[in-house]
Structure formats: C-alpha cells, structure tokens
Amino acid sequence: MRRYLPILEWGRHYDRLSLLSDLLAAVIVTIMLIPQSLAYALLAGLPPEIGLYASIAPLLAYALFGTSRVLAVGPVAVVSLMTAAAVAPLAAQGSAEYLGAAIVLAALSGLILLAMGLLRLGWIANFISHPVMAGFITASALLIAAGQVPTLLGLQARGETLPSLFMALLPKLESARLDVLALGLAVTGFLFWARKGVQPLLRSFGMRPELAAAAGRAAPLLAVAASILLVRLTDLAPPLVGEIPRGLPLPALPSLDPALWQALLVPAALIALVGYVESVSVAQTLAARRRQRIAPDQELVALGAANLSSAFTGGFPVTGGFARSVVNADAGATTPAAGAFTALGMVMASFWLTPLLADLPKATLAATIIVAVLALVDLRALPRMLAYSRADGGAMAATIAATLLLGVETGITAGVVLSIFLHLWRSSRPHMAVIGQVPGTEHFRNVERHHVVTAPDVLSIRVDESLYFPNVRFLEDRLLIALAEKPGLAHVVLDCAAVNVIDASAVETLEQLMSRLDEAGVALHLSEVKGPVMDRLQRSSFLQHLTGRIFLTQFDAMMALAPDLTAGCRAADRCETARRRG
Amino acid sequence: MRRYLPILEWGRHYDRLSLLSDLLAAVIVTIMLIPQSLAYALLAGLPPEIGLYASIAPLLAYALFGTSRVLAVGPVAVVSLMTAAAVAPLAAQGSAEYLGAAIVLAALSGLILLAMGLLRLGWIANFISHPVMAGFITASALLIAAGQVPTLLGLQARGETLPSLFMALLPKLESARLDVLALGLAVTGFLFWARKGVQPLLRSFGMRPELAAAAGRAAPLLAVAASILLVRLTDLAPPLVGEIPRGLPLPALPSLDPALWQALLVPAALIALVGYVESVSVAQTLAARRRQRIAPDQELVALGAANLSSAFTGGFPVTGGFARSVVNADAGATTPAAGAFTALGMVMASFWLTPLLADLPKATLAATIIVAVLALVDLRALPRMLAYSRADGGAMAATIAATLLLGVETGITAGVVLSIFLHLWRSSRPHMAVIGQVPGTEHFRNVERHHVVTAPDVLSIRVDESLYFPNVRFLEDRLLIALAEKPGLAHVVLDCAAVNVIDASAVETLEQLMSRLDEAGVALHLSEVKGPVMDRLQRSSFLQHLTGRIFLTQFDAMMALAPDLTAGCRAADRCETARRRG
Structure with missing residues (x-):
C-alpha cells in the first residue's frame, strides 16, 4: 500500500515547520506558474484557461502518488509542443x-x-539515450522559440516544422506590426535581464537574499501585469488573450471515440516517454542533493495519475518541469504538500485573476515562452558528442535535424530507432583479440599490440563481450577464417574472462563450431570461464560434446597445450600473476 | 574484382579430375532435384514447371558469384511456404x-x-537468434506437412495457418478419396524406408557403397516413375499434375507495378533474411569440413544474383538447401561447376522429362514433401532451450505458436522482435555486485556470495557489463539507493574491470551522478579502467570533473581509501594477486 501511496509515509511526520516551508514555496511557484501555464496552453494551441486547469488536479494527484519531495508537475514547453503536433492534424485549432x-x-x-x-x-525509457534526448530538447526549444516569432510580430502562423512555419509566416510578413514587436522585444529583454539582474539589484537595496530570489521569480508575472496596464492605459492594441472563463470546469469524462484514441496512441506513447524521462531526471537530480531518493516505477504511476486527473478536469498532458521544480526546491519545499498548496493557489488564480487577464497581449506570453525555452538550447553539446563518439554524435545530429525538419514525433522516433540500431550494430561486432603470452609471465595480451609469443598449433582468442545471438556469428566467422588460414592448427582456446553471459544461440553456435573444428581435427578449449556462465553451460549438452578442456586460467591452458612455450615462465608461483586485460 | 567473382579464383585451377567429380555429383543432385523442384513449386502454389525454371538460372548465377564449393541453390521448402503466404493474399492461385x-x-x-x-x-541476419530460427523451421515444417494432408486425401484445401487449414479441409472431408490416400501413404512409407533402407539392401546385393548411396538418392524419382506407370497401367485416377509446357521460358522482365512491389517489400525482406540464414549455415558447415571458408557478405551477393536470375527466367525465390547441399558434398562436388552441371541436367529434364510428367499424381509429390520436411522438425529442442534459459525457450515457443497460429510472416517477425526485446531488456539490467576484500588477499568479491570485509564509508561496486544508454540508468538508480541508505558514505569506487565500452549517455550519467554524489559529499572513484575506455574518457570532460581518483587496481583504491582495512593484507607483493571475477 505504502509503495503506491508515498503520502502515507511523509504524511505521518508532517509538522508545522514543514507546513510553513511548503506554503512559502507554494506561493513562489504559483507566482511563476500563472504566466507559464497560460503561455504553454497557447503553445499547445489551446485556450489559456486550459493551462490553469492543467495546473490544479495534476499537482494534487502527484502529491498523493509522487516520490519526489520537490517535483513541480504541470504544463511544460516540450510536452505542450508535442501536444500541438499530435492534435493539429486531427482538428482545427480553436475547435x-x-x-x-x-x-x-x-x-x-x-x-x-x-x-x-x-x-x-520504466526501463523502456532508458532507450531514449542522452544524445537523443539532448538533441530532441534542443531542437524542440528552437522550434518553440521560432514558433513564437509570428506572435511577436502580431501575426498568426503555425507550423510543426521549421520549413512549414517559414512558409506559413512568409506571405503574412507584410502585415507585421512593429508596435507589437516593440512590446514583445521589450518584455523579452526585461525577462532576460531579470533572470540574472533582479536579485543583485534588490539585494543592493538591502532586501534579504531569500526575498530577493523570490521577487526575481515574479518577473514574468510583473511583465504580465505591466503589459495589461499598458494595454488599458494606452492606445496600443496588440492581439489579446481575450475573455477567460472564470472559475473551474466541472470534471468530465474524456471522449471515448475509438478512432480518436487510435490516432493518438503513438503520440501519447511518445509524450509519456519524453515526459517521464524529463521528469525523472529532474526529480533524481533534486532528490540526490538532499540524499533522498525517488522510485522510478512509482514515478510512472504518479505521472500517470497526474495526466489522468488532468484529462478528467479538462486539462492537457503534463509532466515535471525543470525550472519550476528547482525553484520549488530552492524556496524550501519539504514535501509534496507544497504542490497541493500550489494547486490551491492556481484555484484562487482561476477565480480572481482571470477577469484581469482579458487584456493580456499574446506577445507578452510569447516573450515568456522564448526566454524560458532558450535556456534549454544547448548546441555546444553536439561537437562535444561528436568528439566523444561518432555514433553518439551522429544520433544527436540526426535527432536535431529530423525534429527541426520533420517535426517532433518523427524527430524523437528517428533518434530512438537510430540509437537502438547503432547499439545493436555495435553489440553485433564485439572486440576480439588473438592473445599470446608475455614472455616469462603469466600475462596474455593482444598479439597485435604487444610483444608476445604464441604456439603455432594453438590459437588463443579473447572475446571482450558476452556471447549472445547478435554477436556470436562474428566469433564463428573469425574462428572459421583462422581455421582456413592456419593449416597447422590443432587447438583453439577461448579466453572467457570478459564473457558474462552465453545465451542459447551462442551455445548452439559454439557446439556447431566445435563439431566443424572437430571434423578438421581441431579441439576447442575454454579458459577463465566465470561461475554463472559455467553453471549455465552445465545445463546444456555443450560440456558433454566438448572436444577440448575447461581450464581455470589461460596460463593453465598454455601449460597443458604448449608446455615448451610456458617453460619460459620458470616457475608458476614465482611469476607475476596479476592479470590485467586491456 | 575477385572478391565479387570467386569463379576467377577456382576457375584457374580447374582440371579434368575436378570436372569428373563435379559431373558425377551433378548427376546425383539432378536426380534428387527433379521431384523436389516440382513439389516445392506446388507448395508455393505455382505450376510445377516453375520449380524446374527456378532450378536452372539460379544455379548458374551462384556458380559465378558463390563462395561455397558445394552449396546447392534452388527451391527449398520453407521459402516456398513463405512465398505462398506472401502471394496468396494478393492474387488467386493459378492466375x-x-x-x-x-x-x-x-x-x-x-x-x-x-x-x-x-x-x-550481413550482420542484420544475426538478429534472427538460434531459438527463433529453430522454432520457425520446426513450425514451418509442421505447417507444410499439414498442408499436404488435403492432397494426400485427393482434395484441394489451402490455409496459411493451422486453424485456417483445418477450417478449409473440414467441409471437404467427406469427399476424401481412399484410393489416393492409399497411394500417398504407400509412397510416404516407401520414401521413409528408402532414407535408411535402400543403401544396406543394395550393398547386401554386392553393389559398391558409393553407387548404393547414389541409388538411394534416386528413391523419390523412382517413386515418381512408379506412380506414373501405375496411373497409366491401372484404373486409378488420382488428381494429376497435368500437362507441363516443354522447354524453357524466354527471359522476361518482372512486373514493375509499384503497388505490387510495395505490398511484397516486407515479405521479400523476410524471405531474404530467412533464406540467407539457412543458406549460410549450411554453407559454413560444409566448408568447415574441408577447412575451406565462405565469405558471408559475398554469399549475400551470390544469393541476390541467384534470386534475380530466377525472377528474370520466370522462377520464384530460391536459396541454398540443406539436404541437397549435403548430397552434393557427399557425392564429391569440388567446385561450384557442379551446380552449373546440375542446371544443365535440369534443362535436359525440362525438354525430355516434361512430356512424361503429365500423369504424375499430386499425392506422390505431397508424399515427397512430407518426408523431406519432417526431417526438419525438432520439437525436442524446445524443452532443451527452456532448460537452458527461460528467455531463449520463451522466444522459441512464441515463434512456434505464432507461426502455426498466425502464419509464417507473423511468426518470424514476432520471434525476432521478441528476442531483440528480451536482449534489450537483459542489457538494460546488467549484473552488478557490491564487492569487498577477501581478508588477507588482494581479491575482491561479491559481498552477498563471499566472506569479505568492507569499509563503512566506502562503497565498491563492480558492473559486469559495458556501460551504455540501455543500462546506465540502472547503475544510477543503484548508486542513488546506496546514497540514500548509507548515511556515512564518503567514497564510491566503480570497479570497471568488465566495462569494455562507456558511451556518451553513460559518461553524461556518470557526470550527473558524480555531481549529485558531490552535493551529498561523496567522491566517485574508478578502478581497473581498461585502456580503450580510458582513451575515450580523456576525450570528454569527465576526468576534469572527477571528484575522486582513477586507481589502477581495486586494491590500490582500497589501500588509498581504507588503509586500515588493507593493512590486513600484510605486504602487497606477498599477497596472492591473481584476481578472478565471478
């Protein structure tokens, strides 16, 4: 029970001190969340109040089921973009x-x-590799920022890819409004400055550091208020958010149209995975700071409950947001109750703030989005990845290109498929080395890299990987080549020091290989077989058919098969025996 | 040039002795191939002469491009079944x-x-694991044998799955013909007996062993001749093969209808993969016996050329067959020229034998198919696989069930997808062990399995797998759990002796992990890092951010971090230092 309801755990120890800390954090997060929730709803192509709705029930659900003490769930930029991409092909925006x-x-x-x-x-999410996720986040942030440009210009144009956005914007450019652009750029500039500039300024006026930090979080809300005042007090008439219904929606069942569910299945799975990866990574980072831990599988349950509750209260997909969670943690939240209080704050906002928001310029929200998402862009990661490995860098570059040019769904899918493909390709050709004895020692090293001695009729080969179906044929090919090229061959020794698993395909291939070698008069021996591998081999017929022997060590194997060679190592017990493999 | 045309290699040394051996082998293979080619064409739902056509040009193409000296290419049972499954949904049989x-x-x-x-x-084919291929072959053979039952009963009924075959046969059962069944069972019984009984019998009459073996191969052709005679000389009127056009078709271009090509793309890819896996396995087995080798990538080229030449001469998909290739090798074929001579034999058959075949009962061909494919059924492999590992056995069982119940395409696809999924699952949770020092030695072993000592503020963990994106989060979770559970922790040492690769995701996760540990006051150290892994780490920023140290050995690490503990090992150079990991 407690596994699925972590609230039973932390709820028992809840005291006044926790309450005060959580309340303070909730006030700061609410101030930050109001403009973000409106902005991300617009980003998803939805009416702004949907952003408020999606910031209430999901927070309560996460407070019940979540294992992170500080994760702030709600609408986030990348998931909102993915929502727009998933829904836009199915219905007209605004309908x-x-x-x-x-x-x-x-x-x-x-x-x-x-x-x-x-x-x-939860392990399925591991298959979104870091380079793919990083590339996807960067490309999504660029797409989102580019998508705000029309709004900054007082225009309406949408596109799921950079080219389509450009084509949609181009014909409308001549009706761009410079007054709206001026407003948008002013807000953008203010918010960029506020991220670094507000805190020191307030502190130089003698404000307490914690208070100055909290006030800094209010910059977007301040920009919203100032924009509304500007619209009310001047002649400026930018496109406005418009009337927002006051209060909360009644809970309602989502549509049960099977065709709609089917059409949204794949996008929903991608949103679930991406949202989960983002959220868990934030939650783990913040938990580790306090030596706490989260339960990744329970996080899936909590995020699932958050999204379901969002759906039943007229909201859209949500997940744990990075910036908001960091603010929540920094503001001193100690339990998920802070999230519940934030939800309360959003309920109050839905009742009391909504009448004021009708005169909010859309360009102001576009500016808050741009400032928020540009923090996610990390293009310098690409050359870093490429320098580290071509496969990782290539996967990242492909993800970025596919996301920008073909859209978010194709982008993340292409990245994941490519990285799994590269992973399978890599695991299908493990590193193998023909090894020989370092003279006078019990060491065995790669014959191509070290000065070692080998016996003409013995081939010792070390596989630096477990043996399973993707790679065992590679070993087979290698040994058959050796068999054809070395006419005097009588013994093959497989050094299994790095072999952690031998699966059924590998056992069968080894058996076939053994009988092929046998027909050619060559015996197959194994050395350095690990305990668990040996246990499993004993369950197959491999050991009964073994034409050679199992040697505890590679040195034992050479002592038995090529005594002349090992005689150089004067006495086994006086040899340096620490064996390192490289 | 020689890489793509192996004939340039063996053709230079071709002499009279090779010619005689190849000619003899070709005669025996031709005798065996005539009934098989007719039968497999019927199995594919095609007119019998298509089987003859598919046994001419492909053999010549393989003789030019193939690297196996003895592989006999042509129509084979499983690929014929897959052909029927692919084509049946698109067009009416006989059209x-x-x-x-x-x-x-x-x-x-x-x-x-x-x-x-x-x-x-070619490595893509490695992803068809042994259990999946074995299950697929067994299930296909059962499907093929079951599919011949209607023909044995003198009926016409087809089905791509066991249930659909049963439903198609059921309503027709009352018109089953017992005379046809008697003929079919007689031929089946004769052929089963002939596989083991003919050779000893002929030798007991004093025939030379080689000749007796060759005569044994003629049993199916003998059954064909006897059946034709029976139909001509008696009143028995079973369903017959009917008129077969005499001679060869003119070469023609295959249809270029894009819709047809698209519909056949996936089945063609599956046929290509299955055919390749089967063929290469046969070729490798036979090559190893003579200490020869084949070039797997060139085999793809050769089989590709064989199939293309089949298409241009009105044939259907072909590959290297097991039984036929073994016969070819046993009969003494020394070069692919034997295949070319077999093609010549099939040309002669198309001209001279076709007029005789009109009176051949279909039931006789059904009997030859049943006897041929039942040799492929190996149901005992299933319990063997299950005993070895549940994952491998499960993949095999799923492949068999899916093939029998849902058809060949679904069957092989389900098997491959399941085994890749299980492979990814397994690689996402590698074996890890917390290790401690075996007292008085430099050995470090799993704390759960051995009596070892550990320091309270040091956690040493050994990962028995390379670190890459599918599994690195698993390590991360493990270490974060340890961090939350061990309040006194100050050092984490990662023993990397079994780590062959660290990919970019793993490096980033390790860096994040390191900074999370750092925030909690814990340093991360590495030990036993292999050379290539170290080279790559130096290309990232990991080593600059490293909060701990890199130790050459785990013992060095413990000497530095927990000197009290290692003091028990009196003098490092007198300790037993051979380190084995299990």
Missing part, C-alpha cells in the same frame, strides 16, 4: 474537437504511464 | 497475377540480398 483531442491525449498518456508503472516497464 | 507476384517476390528479395551484400549488412 471543440481540438480541445477534446488534447484531453484524450492526456488520458491516453496517463494510462500508458500508469500501465508502465504497474508492469514495471 | 497470371499469382505467378507474376511470385516472380516479383524473387526479384525483390534478390535486390534486398544484393543491397545487403554490397552495403555489408
């Missing part, structure tokens, strides 16, 4: 169908996360 | 479209094989 599809998307990704959590399938 | 689709299938799988060969993608 009831569009909203309905976004709600189904939240329900479906919630169910997928929940199922992954209950079936303990 | 020109059906034949056209089979020809396109040969062209397409030829092109796929050729492309794989030129791009050196």
